Amino acid sequence: xxxxxxxxxxxxxxxxxxxxxxxxxxxxxxxxxxxxxxxxxxxxxxxxxxxxxxxxxxxxxxxxxxxxxxxxxxxxxxxxxxxxxxxxxxxxxxxxxxxxxxxxxxxxxxxxxxxxxxxxxxxxxxxxxxxxxxxxxxxxxxxxxxxxxxxxxxxxxxxxxxxxxxxxxxxxxxxxxxxxxxxxxxxxxxxxxxxxxxxxxxxxxxxxxxxxxxxxxxxxxxxxxxxxxxxxxxxxxxxxxxxxxxxxxxxxxxxxxxxxxxxxxxxxxxxxxxxxxxxxxxxxxxxxxxxxxxxxxxxxxxxxxxxxxxxxxxxxxxxxxxxxxxxxxxxxxxxxxxxxxxxxxxxxxxxxxxxxxxxxxxxxxxxxxxxxxxxxxxxxxxxxxxxxxxxxxxxxxxxxxxxxxxxxxxxxxxxxxxxxxxxxxxxxxxxxxxxxxxxxxxxxxxxxxxxxxxxxxxxxxxxxxxxxxxxxxxxxxxxxxxxxxxxxxxxxxxxxxxxxxxxxxxxxxxx
Numbered sequence: 264x265x266x267x268x269x270x271x272x273x274x275x276x277x278x279x280x281x282x283x284x285x286x287x288x289x290x291x292x293x294x295x296x297x298x299x300x301x302x303x304x305x306x307x308x309x310x311x312x313x314x315x316x317x318x319x320x321x322x323x324x325x326x327x328x329x330x331x332x333x334x335x336x337x338x339x340x341x342x343x344x345x346x347x348x349x350x351x352x353x354x355x356x357x358x359x360x361x362x363x364x365x366x367x368x369x370x371x372x373x374x375x376x377x378x379x380x381x382x383x384x385x386x387x388x389x390x391x392x393x394x395x396x397x398x399x400x401x402x403x404x405x406x407x408x409x410x411x412x413x414x415x416x417x418x419x420x421x422x423x424x425x426x427x428x429x430x431x432x433x434x435x436x437x438x439x440x441x442x443x444x445x446x447x448x449x450x451x452x453x454x455x456x457x458x459x460x461x462x463x464x465x466x467x468x469x470x471x472x473x474x475x476x477x478x479x480x481x482x483x484x485x486x487x488x489x490x491x492x493x494x495x496x497x498x499x500x501x502x503x504x505x506x507x508x509x510x511x512x513x514x515x516x517x518x519x520x521x522x523x524x525x526x527x528x529x530x531x532x533x534x535x536x537x538x539x540x541x542x543x544x545x546x547x548x549x550x551x552x553x554x555x556x557x558x559x560x561x562x563x564x565x566x567x568x569x570x571x572x573x574x575x576x577x578x579x580x581x582x583x584x585x586x587x588x589x590x591x592x593x594x595x596x597x598x599x600x601x602x603x604x605x606x607x608x609x610x611x612x613x614x615x616x617x618x619x620x621x622x623x624x625x626x627x628x629x630x631x632x633x634x635x636x637x638x639x640x641x642x643x644x645x646x647x648x649x650x651x652x653x654x655x656x657x658x659x660x661x662x663x664x665x666x667x668x669x670x671x672x673x674x675x676x677x678x679x680x681x682x683x684x685x686x687x688x689x690x691x692x693x694x695x696x697x698x699x700x701x702x703x704x705x706x707x708x709x710x711x712x713x714x715x716x717x718x719x720x721x722x723x724x725x726x727x728x729x730x731x732x733x734x735x736x737x738x739x740x741x742x743x744x745x746x747x748x749x750x751x752x753x754x755x756x757x758x759x760x761x762x763x764x765x766x767x768x769x770x771x772x773x774x
């Protein structure tokens with residue numbers, strides 16, 4: 264017999280996008296406990312600069328006048344994801360996101376706006392090149408949170424660089440802030456920090472609660488109707504990464520330190536089946552003086568070269584596709600770490616990157632760490648980074664020859680709408696011809712792992728026999744990603760976390 268320390272209708276593990284499930288439960292009159300393993304609420308979602316969701320045809324987009332249709336969105340999603348995940352699961356994601364936005368907008372705590380963001384496979388059928396499938400929360404004054412402000416995670420610059428907390432919450436911070444405000448308006452919600460779920464309690468084949476570790480001590484919570492696991496991925500656990508074959512290292516992830524995979528392990532111990540456990544949401548990573556490579560995008564110049572001094576990827580491709588291309592080169596040995604961004608002096612010594620997620624620190628620190636190099640000529644630069652001088656010169660000359668035509672026959676840089684999203688719709692090809700010349704070291708980063716517990720379209724966790732485990736649900740990066748091995752568009756990770764935690768509660772309510 265378990266000596267319960269608390270008893271509620273619904274237990275939610277994780278405080279990122281899974282707060283949508285906690286909110287749904289509270290709004291529908293259930294008692295709720297949210298357990299967060301760290302000392303701050305928000306998870307990876309709170310680190311997101313956009314905090315967006317990929318929910319086609321939702322009310323925000325309809326008010327903006329979109330002519331998109333669910334059938335078109337389904338055509339695109341099916342074409343990109345293929346049969347890697349169940350069609351019913353894909354259909355649920357594409358169809359039901361709009362309902363969730365409508366549900367949230369009925370509460371004055373929530374407000375959203377369109378942020379145009381092109382689909383990531385621009386040549387796929389029915390891809391939306393104008394970005395009209397992407398929605399983000401509107402900014403929120405930090406002061407609106409009152410005492411809860413200190414309990415909100417991030418942003419990244421605060422956690423990693425000690426930057427002051429911002430006065431205005433944007434992106435994922437605004438989303439989590441709005442959920443915290445909404446949840447605080449209900450009397451039967453418990454929000455537990457420093458409380459990690461470590462074991463599920465199973466009785467007669469059904470999950471009836473969980474053992475957590477709260478401030479270092481066991482704390483048992485009974486869940487009369489269900490447990491929703493939405494505790495992020497296991498990207499911060501190098502042992503699990505190695506076990507499941509996830510490329511990269513924990514130091515280079517964008518996930519917060521609490522994402523250790525404890526909820527995954529608890530689910531597996533309770534009989535859950537898993538899928539996609541070797542997968543993550545990838546990106547190139549600018550390497551910083553602390554040795555960590557952090558997600559970077561929006562390149563206004565430069566090319567990537569490998570250890571032979573040759574280009575090897577489309578530098579302007581959507582970050583997950585670009586990350587996967589880099590990993591494939593690392594896997595076959597044709598590229599090694601670090602690889603280098605080569606650029607000229609048009610913007611000075613600092614690399615031409617407008618979104619580094621973790622802000623760049625003083626240039627001299629990168630130079631002292633051997634991460635940034637400068638030389639008057641390309642052959643001199645090649646010597647400093649250990650690549651063949653003749654090849655680097657030839658690579659730059661060949662790339663420069665593409666600029667006037669606006670066409671990259673080698674890697675198709677600029678061929679898709681996303682490639683041109685940060686260059687005013689023009690091909691993102693900029694000559695490298697103004698000395699001195701520079702090189703910046705890059706690695707591979709990720710936004711979190713995407714492998715997890717297999718679920719059905721109601722977010723019910725499936726056992727190894729393919730049948731739902733009563734009382735157990737999963738969402739977000741604790742759930743095997745609905746998008747399989749691809750990243751269809753900005754907002755898929757947060758969108759899946761919000762939607763499937765919401766649908767989990769709908770299911771346990773019987774609707």
